[in-house]
Amino acid sequence: MNHGPLKELLLQHRPEFWAQLQALTRSARDFEELFFLSSLRKKAHARELSPMKPPPAKLRLAMLGGYSLYPLREFIEHLCEVESLPIELWQGDYDNYVSEIMDDGNELHAFAPQVVFLLPAERRCVYTGKLTDPRSLAQTAAQHVVDSLLELTQKAHEKTGAEIITTNFMLPARHDLGAFRARTLGSDWSFRKWVNLELGLAAPPYLHICDWEFLAHRLGGLAACDERSWFESKQPGSPALLVALAREAAQLILALRRAPKKVLVLDLDNTLWGGVVADDGLEGIELGDTSPRGEAFKAFQKYIASLKQRGVLLAVCSKNDLARAAEPFEKHPDMVLKMEDFVCFQANWEPKSENLRAMASELNLGLDSLVFVDDNPAEIEIVRQFVPEVTTILLGPNPSDYVAQLADCRLFEPRSITGEDAERTSQYRSAAQRQALEASVTDMAAYLETLQMEAIITEFTPVDVPRLSQLINKSNQFNLTTRRRSEAEVIAVMNAPEEIGFSVRLKDRFGDHGLISIVVGTHAGETLQIDTWLMSCRVLKRGVEAEVLNELVRLAKVLNCQRLLGTFLPTPKNEMVRDFYGQMGFTLTIESEMKREFELRLENFQPIPTKIKIARRAYEHWHG
Amino acid sequence: MNQAEVITQLQTIFDAVFLEPVVLTPAISAKDVPEWDSLMHISLMVSVEKAFNVRFRVGEVENAKNVGEFVNLIIKRQLEP
Numbered sequence: 001m002n003h004g005p006l007k008e009l010l011l012q013h014r015p016e017f018w019a020q021l022q023a024l025t026r027s028a029r030d031f032e033e034l035f036f037l038s039s040l041r042k043k044a045h046a047r048e049l050s051p052m053k054p055p056p057a058k059l060r061l062a063m064l065g066g067y068s069l070y071p072l073r074e075f076i077e078h079l080c081e082v083e084s085l086p087i088e089l090w091q092g093d094y095d096n097y098v099s100e101i102m103d104d105g106n107e108l109h110a111f112a113p114q115v116v117f118l119l120p121a122e123r124r125c126v127y128t129g130k131l132t133d134p135r136s137l138a139q140t141a142a143q144h145v146v147d148s149l150l151e152l153t154q155k156a157h158e159k160t161g162a163e164i165i166t167t168n169f170m171l172p173a174r175h176d177l178g179a180f181r182a183r184t185l186g187s188d189w190s191f192r193k194w195v196n197l198e199l200g201l202a203a204p205p206y207l208h209i210c211d212w213e214f215l216a217h218r219l220g221g222l223a224a225c226d227e228r229s230w231f232e233s234k235q236p237g238s239p240a241l242l243v244a245l246a247r248e249a250a251q252l253i254l255a256l257r258r259a260p261k262k263v264l265v266l267d268l269d270n271t272l273w274g275g276v277v278a279d280d281g282l283e284g285i286e287l288g289d290t291s292p293r294g295e296a297f298k299a300f301q302k303y304i305a306s307l308k309q310r311g312v313l314l315a316v317c318s319k320n321d322l323a324r325a326a327e328p329f330e331k332h333p334d335m336v337l338k339m340e341d342f343v344c345f346q347a348n349w350e351p352k353s354e355n356l357r358a359m360a361s362e363l364n365l366g367l368d369s370l371v372f373v374d375d376n377p378a379e380i381e382i383v384r385q386f387v388p389e390v391t392t393i394l395l396g397p398n399p400s401d402y403v404a405q406l407a408d409c410r411l412f413e414p415r416s417i418t419g420e421d422a423e424r425t426s427q428y429r430s431a432a433q434r435q436a437l438e439a440s441v442t443d444m445a446a447y448l449e450t451l452q453m454e455a456i457i458t459e460f461t462p463v464d465v466p467r468l469s470q471l472i473n474k475s476n477q478f479n480l481t482t483r484r485r486s487e488a489e490v491i492a493v494m495n496a497p498e499e500i501g502f503s504v505r506l507k508d509r510f511g512d513h514g515l516i517s518i519v520v521g522t523h524a525g526e527t528l529q530i531d532t533w534l535m536s537c538r539v540l541k542r543g544v545e546a547e548v549l550n551e552l553v554r555l556a557k558v559l560n561c562q563r564l565l566g567t568f569l570p571t572p573k574n575e576m577v578r579d580f581y582g583q584m585g586f587t588l589t590i591e592s593e594m595k596r597e598f599e600l601r602l603e604n605f606q607p608i609p610t611k612i613k614i615a616r617r618a619y620e621h622w623h624g
Numbered sequence: 625m626n627q628a629e630v631i632t633q634l635q636t637i638f639d640a641v642f643l644e645p646v647v648l649t650p651a652i653s654a655k656d657v658p659e660w661d662s663l664m665h666i667s668l669m670v671s672v673e674k675a676f677n678v679r680f681r682v683g684e685v686e687n688a689k690n691v692g693e694f695v696n697l698i699i700k701r702q703l704e705p
Binding site: 003007030031032035036039040042043046070071074228229231232233235239 | 675682
């Protein structure tokens, strides 16, 4: 561990300090290292070396539980802050979490947390009866622990509207009870396993499990526990466990606000198979069950196929002749991945950085949606330098480690798998077919006509909540205000009488696009203020924007409003909608660097004609 | 390691952690350093144990009245097999 250069940057008051701090923090695995980095961060604040202008809004996090929460809380603050999500923290008293949540009108509620992180006391997750009691008795007791925790987290959620993260329970790592521990539900081992399992399976959408059982398992049970630190300062576990818990909690908190990556871009030679297909020939590459290396590459392909199954898009970016690169996919009997598994296949001699740019624009995705995997450090370096928005993974020298490298990368973790995720590859593939059709049809209106589009407009519904929150948190380009909302915050819109929210689903003769546009508005008096308007770029220039405006005006009139107000808040990614309101007939009223505001009077508005058939409209139970 | 060597290595840890510079002497103690509170102490001890490759027994660190006694404790635990 050498932080000399980092300290030097701090002493010289150089803003590069923050990027360096972030890089070192990401790779830090030891307690001491994280502690030093966090101390340096605090020194930087004391010296007023400011990280970003303007500083991002703070996330209000409440931490409470049956343990001492320092230094855990400092690590969580540090890990979130270096990822540009500074934390405003409220900390409960030691082991006072039940009354902090249950009592009305106390500090926790006044703090109005957006996220609550709870660490319930392990010592209360035990069976107090006899080891020889019938299974049903112990099971009832275990169910009671689960129910109490679910009830407690539900209360916390209902009173504050916050997303809730709770730890589950660590299993004992000592030999006590011997083989008998597995034969009774009364042992701490079996009891906690049962509680953890039921808790996870019964958790409602707002409840996220910080899986202590898993984290300790990954670390090693003995390495995770530390009796001395419990006696001395009521720590949850060993220093190594604190780091693992803090990293997991930060990961969960950040995931509430950020989208997972969308596309896995793969090199070919020595990535999907051993050897170089253009040199070694189809018969010469290592792939399949005839050699250990061949098995390892095949296992890697199987893992990649499982990612596709989850909804990750696959693409190829290889320095190769297209014909040679395609050959194994068409002819090799042990290839798991097939051509049709990829939404984009680039095998040419252009720099990979340029290919990745082209790929992102072809798929209508931001560069930061891409993860690029290669075994060649030089290719990885080119991508890091020229398209730093792309996340890169440099595969190590040993193909048997490839699966582990991807499985631990933490970039493709679903929060909740929606049915539409699995459909995504076919959506993007038919987008490519549509582009081919678009090229052949010169008259745009005639082209749109041939698509036979049909839209369903729906007010926010409970069943859509995960998908709504997912799209709200990942949409960047066609997004007028980029206001993020957790599932709990989407539900809050549904329940607020002054707010309206609707979504649009679109299908055409090539496939179902699923839920592609979301609007949130607030009405007061004669004004309907558009809080959020976003759309998936896959359906640009199809008329959806116009139908959304038609619907907004229709609803505004039902609500007796005279005008729509729209705001554009610029971000590095939403330049494409800078003049959107103007293009839709709104009048610019306020213009500054931070925002642009627009107004549309409703009295003279005529619905804009499109080629989309509207099969259903929002709030159909309203009169109007 | 002798007392002076231990203090020199301790000094580098303190320099990395505390915002205000602290000059360690055998006579100095936690109450002389405003930042050295009971919370900071927990993280500090983890770092010290790692740096010196020692493990203190339960409760014994708090018996050390000043840096000098703490340094003696580090040396004593280092000499253990």
